Amino acid sequence: MTLQATENTLNAGGCYCGAVRFAVSQRPVVKGQCHCHACQRMSGGAPHYFMLVPPNGFHWTAGTPAQFTHPDVEGAVTRYFCDGCGTQLVTTRPDMPGTIVKIGTLDDPSGFAPRVAICHADALEFHTVPDGVQVFEGLPVA
Numbered sequence: 001m002t003l004q005a006t007e008n009t010l011n012a013g014g015c016y017c018g019a020v021r022f023a024v025s026q027r028p029v030v031k032g033q034c035h036c037h038a039c040q041r042m043s044g045g046a047p048h049y050f051m052l053v054p055p056n057g058f059h060w061t062a063g064t065p066a067q068f069t070h071p072d073v074e075g076a077v078t079r080y081f082c083d084g085c086g087t088q089l090v091t092t093r094p095d096m097p098g099t100i101v102k103i104g105t106l107d108d109p110s111g112f113a114p115r116v117a118i119c120h121a122d123a124l125e126f127h128t129v130p131d132g133v134q135v136f137e138g139l140p141v142a
C-alpha cells in the first residue's frame, strides 16, 4: 500500500475523525449522483454524490479502512469505511475498474458538479437534479 500522497495529488480527503486518509491523483471519468435506496440508506436520505476515479488514481495515505461486501447480494459492491467514526469513504464494484469516491469525504468538495444522475427510478420526491444533468432510471449502459 502506498502511504505517501503522490506529488500530483488533485484531491485529498478522509473520514470524519481523520484516521483514514486518501489522495486522488487522476481526473475522474464520471461525476454523478446516485439515487438508489442503498445510497439513501448510507447518506441519510439524499442521493450520494460521487466521482469514479481510474484504477491507478486512488491511494490510501493514512490508516486502513474497514470494508463490507454484502454476502446476500449478487455482484455486491464493496464499501470502505472508517471503523472508528463510521464515515463511508469509497466503493468499488466487481464489474467496473476504478474507485467510486464519495464527494463529501473530500477536503474541498466545492469544485464538484454532477454530470449524471443514476438509479433515478428510486429517487424520492424531494430529490433534485441540476439542469443539464443526464438522468438514467437505472445504471448507464456502458
Ligand SMILES: [Zn+2]
Pocket: 015, 016, 017, 018, 019, 020, 082, 083, 084, 085, 086, 087
Ligand atoms: Zn474516522
Ligand SMILES: [Zn+2]
Pocket: 034, 035, 036, 037, 038, 039, 040, 048, 119
Ligand atoms: Zn446508489
